Amino acid sequence: MSQIFRKSANAAARSSLFGVLTLVLFLGWVIFTLMRSSWVTKQNEFVTQPLQFSHAHHVGGVGLDCRYCHTTVEKSSFAGIPPTKTCINCHAQIWTNAPLLEPVRASFRDDTPLTWIRVNDLPDFVYFNHQIHVKQGVGCATCHGPVDKMPLMYQAESLQMEWCIACHRAPEKFLRPRAEVFNMAYEAPANQLELGMALKTEYNVADERHLTSCSVCHR
């Protein structure tokens, strides 16, 4: 009976040892990369909304303040999505017959709410609070990106925990004066770290131990 394996099979067996190792490492890399990919995080992904609302036009163009629509951002965990009435405040006066705005008028007429798809969506076990971030000098644009330049809204950051915790470990890298929180054009000064440390003290921002306690965000 002849040999089942030829002599060259030895080489194949040896190289397969490396092959398995490589495969495991490769799979690890795939998972690692996939988890951080924008396919999973939905970062920079445009969302088709029922109504093509442009932040670029309303914020960048018209110059509305964030709080004109997101009224509860300073007093609640939730920034607030404007009721149809807020749209109609202006659009009863301007662009009253624009076909693009028909869903808004229909909503107001029929008393049926508009339904939006959430863009910046955290998992349900994360309890983010807008009120305290705004109060402590975290700018809107720090998390939401250049909203004034977004014709359609997209998620500007990964919103993964490592991204959150980077700021919770060292908020001084991102803090800005309270007066600049809603300023879309604000740019961090060269001495950001110095300024951040000063603001941290002035605003009584909690220390790293507190900000990285699990129950601050999870409960």
Place this chain on the structure above:
Amino acid sequence: MTFADIRSRLASPTTPDGPAYWRSLDELANTDEFQEFVAREFPSQASEFNDPAGRRQFLKLMGASLALAGVSACTRQPEELLVPYVRQPEEVIPGRPLFFATAMTEGGFGMPLLAENHLGRPTKLEGNPEHPASLGATDIFGQAAVLSLYDPDRSRTLRYRGDTKTWAGFTAALQAVLSTQTALKGAGLRILTEPVTSPSLIEQMHALLTALPEAKWHQWDAVYGTVQGGAAPATPLYHFKNADIVVALDADFMGFGPSSVRYTKDFSSRRRIGTPADQQNRLYAIEPVPTITGTQAEHRVAVKARDVHHIALALAAAVGVATPGAGAPEALTERMQKVLPVMAQDLLDHGGRSVVVAGPHQPASVHALARAMNEALGNVGSTVVYTAPIAATPADGAASLADLVADMNGSKVDVLLILGGNPVFTSPVDLSFTEALSHVGTRVHLGLYYDETAELCDWHVPEAHFLESWGDARAFDGTVSLQQPLIAPLYDGHQAIELLAALNGAPGRSPADLVKAYWAERSASGGFTDQAGQAFASADAFWRATLHEGFIASTSMMRDGATMPAAPPNGAFDAPVGSSEGLEIVFRPDPTVLDGRYANNGWLQELPKPLSKLTWDNVAYVSYTTAQEYQLKNEDMIDITSNGRTVKMPVWVLPGTADGVIVVHFGYGRTKAGRVGSNIGFNPFVIRTAQDPWFVGGASIVRTGETHPLASTQTHFAMEGRAPIRVVDAAAYEEDPAIISHMGHVPDVNMSLYPPHEYNGSKWGMSIDLNACNGCGVCIAACVSENNIPVVGKEQVRRSREMQWIRVDTYFEGDPAEPTGTYNQPLPCQQCENAPCEVVCPVAATVHSDEGLNDMVYNRCVGTRYCSNNCPYKVRRFNFMLYSDFTTPELKAQRNPDVTIRSRGVMEKCTYCVQRINHARIDAKTGERPIADGEIQTACQQACPAEAIVFGDLNNPESQVSKLAAQDRNYGLLEDLGSRPRTTYLAVVRNPNPALPSEVSAGTKTSGH
């Protein structure tokens, strides 16, 4: 467990590990089975799956799920929708709840509530802090009522003999039927309700009865609206704050009825002593059934219910009250003979500072005797006031129902309106209500459920839940409380007032309109004032203020003193109390589901009943001695026969029950309760008669030989006889305040290998006053409601898998035949400083926060359960299965949006309501101020009527919790382990009468080592 085991343990006091306090007879016997049960925290194959799938199947599934684990982590988050308002109401801030004052009714009496409302969904109920009947606390029904609102089994459609009909069709049909009654002046019309105190509903009823003078209004309520041996002509209102000596004659004033919350508040205010010199009240409890009031007693005597009358007579004689017309009292038991003169002397020594309380289940004679004693002792006006009955309905429901049944059987009833209640299930068996119902022409039922009564009626109208209703009700003290809806009716519900208005010729008027119009009319002439005693500027100002506050302050009879009804006539002191032969059956409503009205409420079904800690079942309690006599043990089935009628029930041996008494809880055995409450437990209504609704003698029992498995949590999470409670005698405590700290050993702080934690900001802590706690269990219900804790069912409870984060352990002391003390200990997570759970978690899912909490991170937990194994307090709960209901849409609306819903395979536990801490911290920071003491209340603390639980910042020396922790009564549970618990307890101090030396048991034992 055998009696021989217990006896042999008791007979050898030298047993080194013999516990001074014990939770169950099994623990006392300490058999091998019990040790095995304790050793395995989640006993009886808890580690395996519930379904019959074997090991092979399990491995297959595990293999598949492991393979999928990596992939499933990469799934994208599902799309979530945002639905804003079209026109947002001004006061609504998404993410912040609104609170509205409203009220629920219990036996017709208003229980004031504040309802938490998230974007139109009521999610949690609290007490109304300004209302005299609540002062901020609730009872278990107040906490659980919100679940009933969303109950998917509630009746959803108006039906005529099974066919769906409309409200308009119903009112038209009813008016047609009634038009024939107009000529008869309503002679064929009968209305059956539960007790009613609602002024606006009474007005509608009176309007109807004025138009149809021959019609009759009857009352039946198996729990609140029925008396045995006649109704007392006057209603007592007690001021327990002023009472140094309290004698309770079969009166569970802290555990039963709509007044229990206020009475617990007042009574416990005399138990939360600050210094050893503070004077504590003293309670004598004479009762057939162990009650939560009885657990607070210095001297508790278990007697048959029928003997209470004789004891009251003897006590009256001893305090010098003449009882003309009453015979001589029967001879008292040996123990009672010893206690009674001492008790009488105590009352005489504290004239004007004592009170004799007669229970609602005792005949009018006992109430008359109690009143005569209170008058003789000068207590009236100081510790008790008497008012006319507050309900408009007859006080004796059984007599009222008997009249109705007689008319029904005489075919005098053409139309019967049953407005609320479930008389087909709850009515006394000798009245044969169901049979009588067949003689009625048109039967109409208004109720929350399509229940046993609805099934036998022609018309069934779904009732609106009180959170969907406009209305009003008087609280137990007469205070008018308004009900306002928190949500529009979910299932097309209607209210009784709406139905009556339709009969009064106004079918279109809404309840809101009716209630508002009634009070607009009254506000002009009522002379009402607000809490500050100021009159209202206008009818509109009155309505707005009253709706906002939830009640009219000036209507409390407690505050204003009352118009006292005349003293009872001679002869009122005598009552036939039945034979002393044979066994006595004592009927009581089930402590959590009452007469079955809450049978479909999973929270209340799973809430362990006080003392026995049973869930999901009703039983017959017997005393240890009676059990021995009849050779009964827990879970044995017996046939209970009374007057030729028999019911089969399981037995539970409850120490403290009177010998020769079988305590039977009714409310189970329902057939049409819904998917939660149907076909569980046993129905003792089949032996309860109109004549003897609360106790009856001459009964017999026979063991059937069968057994029925029961789910009691009493032995779950036991702490292996480490004596976790400390009890001292008031005199010993005053002599040596350090006596409590000497009962245990606290190891040196520096013994830990780990470096100590530092706290720069807040350092949260909790103090639980065991002297105030009476074990009512409302903390558990509040926690379940606040923290989205799932219901697991009887089968899972039997496997120790109940999920409640806080439990109330009950410890008995002394001989099980006659325990000398009963103590309650609420036990949430102790938030240890050196937490044993934290160091063993392999994935750091439970970690120490910078404010001292043991955080539990659900999303990180992989379910090893090491933490739970290592927890000496056994306060961690594991989701063995998918207990949370993720699918039923109605229940989703109930959940607290601030707390994660936990899934299968995740450990969970108390975190001091961290969602409330976070909210308060953020608000304080936004307001640039520190968090005020008392600003954060945990759910258990807020609901507790005894104010036994206090939460706060231990870093603030001025906080209430810091001051309590500095008291001499303070001790940590199992602190000899070095875990340094952050929740600490205040020891029990009992104030026994020195004249009863043999009863003084406390203050001599030590625990720990």
